[in-house]
Amino acid sequence: MSLLVANIPWPGPEGDPCPAIRARLQLPAGAALHFELVKRSVDGRRRPPQWLANYRVELEASALEQQVLRAPPHGVRAYNHRDHQRFDREDQPADRGAAPARWPAGLRPIVVGAGPAGLFAALRLGEAGAPAVLLERGGPVEERHHAVRKFWRHAELDLDTNVVFGEGGAGAFSDGKIYTRRRDGELGWIFRRLVDFGADPEILEEGWAHLGTDRIRAILPRLRARLIELGVEVRFHAAVAGLLVEGGRCVGLLLTGGEELRGAPVIMATGHSARDVWAAMLAAGAAAEQRPIHIGARVEHPQQIIDQARYGTARGELPPASYRLTSHPRALRGEAPPRAAHTFCMCPGGTVVGATNEPGRVVVNGMSYSKRQAWWANSAVIVEVRPEDYPGPDPLAGARYQDAIEQRAFAAGGGAFRAPAQRVVDLLAGKTSAELPRTSYTLGVTPADLREVLPPPLIAGLLAAIRHFDRQIPGFAGEEGVLIAPETRTTAPLRFARGEDLESPTLPGLMPVGEGAGYAGGIVSAALDGDRAARSIIERASALAARDRAPTA
Ligand SMILES: Cc1cc2nc3c(=O)[nH]c(=O)nc-3n(C[C@H](O)[C@H](O)[C@H](O)COP(=O)(O)OP(=O)(O)OC[C@H]3O[C@@H](n4cnc5c(N)ncnc54)[C@H](O)[C@@H]3O)c2cc1C
Missing domain, CATH: 3.30.70.2700 (Alpha-Beta Plaits)
Structure with a gap:
């Protein structure tokens, strides 16, 4: 006991x-x-x-x-x-997956995407002795670091190696929040591996752990080296352009250079920004349905406003304070209530960053370094978006809805990935800000009225939420708060169908996995989903190996 x-x-x-x-x-x-x-x-x-x-x-x-x-x-x-x-700090039997003594010939898994889902799927497969291939459209993290710096400093965007594409996936330039109180089973395995590859062991204890962009950059090369040591073939600048389908099954992939790569099952873990891959999967026969999402803007304040509101005093030795707020407005005078909203991905001591992978679009997000020492605090304030808002019934309609907002934001920002921004007080007053305070967004901000960027139901939800949050964090709606828009890529606006074995029921051989498939909403849940897919393949490999060993009559 x-x-x-x-x-x-x-x-x-x-x-x-x-x-x-x-x-x-x-x-x-x-x-x-x-x-x-x-x-x-x-x-x-x-x-x-x-x-x-x-x-x-x-x-x-x-x-x-x-x-x-x-x-x-x-x-x-x-x-x-x-x-x-x-x-327990040790691996439990269920953690390891019952790997076959000898991997069955003919089962060659391909993992697409080196984000958390793809990396942990490849690691689990590698540890089980699978001859897996990991394909990544972007470059390794060292190269990615330079490409992202070029974008943030000079607005030069690389379409394949950027804030969302490349080794580490969308989480590589993030706050690296890995908030979960559990450390058992597969979660324990993921956390222990992160520590093996260089994460601070504190993450095994801290319920509100975060890695920080600088630490993630150090973890990824070690994780890659381990994959290669385990026999996983890791290929960068290898973008998937289509799926090879034979007899109604996915049997491999077509790469952008024209190469055909045969192998299955295919774990497709390409994240929430690879809209081209969604189109390719649908065209190949994978079924998907629309899914509600949340969209809004990043709000940025001086960190000391948040510390004062949360701690009642200057923070001294304590970590920069954070918050997590929700808004569920009530109906007034018989009218439909404004939509629910919440804060998301709060980055204490962090910065607002440009996070697009496409030209002519502005997308913002937040990140921080491990010490969280920036002068600002930021968080997304996002409002619910329903499938009935989408411009059509097809699975890609939600992506078109996001894309239209991102294009309007680009125009309102005035080009070169400058983001439209508005003081919180001015949004409440219904006027464009005459000028803006200094922000952390390195690509530059342009005073704008966010009503030109976000649809009316989102603005109404945002206004109700801000008024409510100001009662919980005095100063939230004050002079110094700035909204930088838009935060559109909070998750995927569609979900691919999959069965018990995590394969597409309409396209066997394909496993839609992670955030892009609609099954995760952050680094940890994506890694867990990738791990689930890998363990499903390992189970199948074990069954095949047992069948091959069984004496024939
Ligand atoms: C700036 C930012 C900050 C964030 N902060 C946090 C945070 O603090 N905590 C948290 O939990 N989550 C955070 N997130 C969300 C988190 O990063 C994602 O939930 C998570 O990375 C999803 O993992 P994934 O593996 O499913 O997909 P992704 O991480 O998106 O990885 C997909 C990978 O697939 C690759 N790919 C795409 N298309 C192709 C193709 N055609 N061929 C080959 N490869 C392809 C991409 O290059 C990418 O590497 C943040 C996201 C961003 C953008």
Whole structure:
């Protein structure tokens, strides 16, 4: 039996939490206990704000255990053997996937896309001994770093190696938020591998962990080296242009240079910006349906406004404060209520970045470095978009809706990827800002009325949300808040159908995976989905290997 003892003041890396744990458990001073830090986080609601930690505790004497279990104090939870596994740091059998002793000939998986979904799918396959191929349309992260810098500084866009395309996928130039409280099963495997490749071990404990763009850049080459060591063929500048279909099955791919690459199953993990791949998958026979999304703008404030609102004081040694807000406006005078909205991908101490992969479009997003030291805080404020808003019933209509907004934003920004921007107070007052404060968006901002960029229902949802958020974060709607638009690529506006084995029911051999397929909404969920697809292939390989070994009559 283990005990989870929650919300103990964290004494710092060198400090001893035992006195506080004993006090919580009402144990005598000196009672022996073994403990492990499970998670720590800042409680910004306390005044002053405080670091709190959760510990897993084992008591040495069972009499003490019985005493605690008879009347568990508040904030203490007992775990039975099954729950125990939540805290295991070692791989569990289910984690590893039952890999066949010898990979069956004829099963050659191809993974498309080196984002989190594709990378973790390739890693799982490589660890199982699969002769997998990983195709990536962009360059390796070192090259990508230069291409992105060129874009952010000089507005020179590379269509295949940019903020969303290239090794690491859309998450490579991000805040690298990997917020999840769980570390069990496959999640544990993903987190441990991240640490193996250079992530700070704190991510194994911190519920609100983030990697930071600089750390991600260091992790990716090590992950690539491991893939190559495992025998995975990693190919950069290898863009998929079409699918090879024979007898109603996907049997391989056509690359942009004209090369035909045979192999299956194909794990298609090309993210939410590869609209050309969606068209190719649909043309080949994969079924998909429309899906609701959220669209809005990035709001940027000086970080100190957020610290003051959250901590009630300057932050001192505490991490830059963050927020997560939602708005569900009520109907007024019998009218339909403005649409629901929420903040998304908040980047404390971060910057707003240009994140398009296409010419003539402006798309913004947010990122930060591991130390989160920028002067600003930003977050997307996004409003629900429904399939009935889309200009047609087909699966690509949502992408056309996004694209129209991105093109209007390009025009309103005045070209060269300058983004249209408006002070929050001016959006509320219904006027274009006369001038704008300095922002972190390096490509430049142009004063504009966001009503020219975002459709009316989104503006109404944005206005209601901002008024509501200002009550929770004083200054949110103040003079210094700026909206930079548009944030359109929050997720995919369509979802590809798939069966239990994660293959397309209308195009077997194709596995639509990750955010672009409509099954993930962030780095961790994409990595998990890629891993699921790989484990499904490994299961099949094991069954094939067992069949080949079985004696024939
Ligand atoms: C600036 C920014 C900040 C973000 N911040 C966070 C964050 O802090 N936390 C978080 O959880 N999420 C964040 N996200 C979202 C996160 O990055 C995505 O959810 C995640 O990367 C999706 O993973 P994926 O593997 O499904 O797709 P992607 O990461 O999009 O990867 C797809 C890959 O496929 C490749 N590809 C595309 N087309 C082809 C083709 N035809 N042939 C070959 N390869 C192709 C692309 O080059 C790309 O590398 C952020 C995104 C952006 C853009």
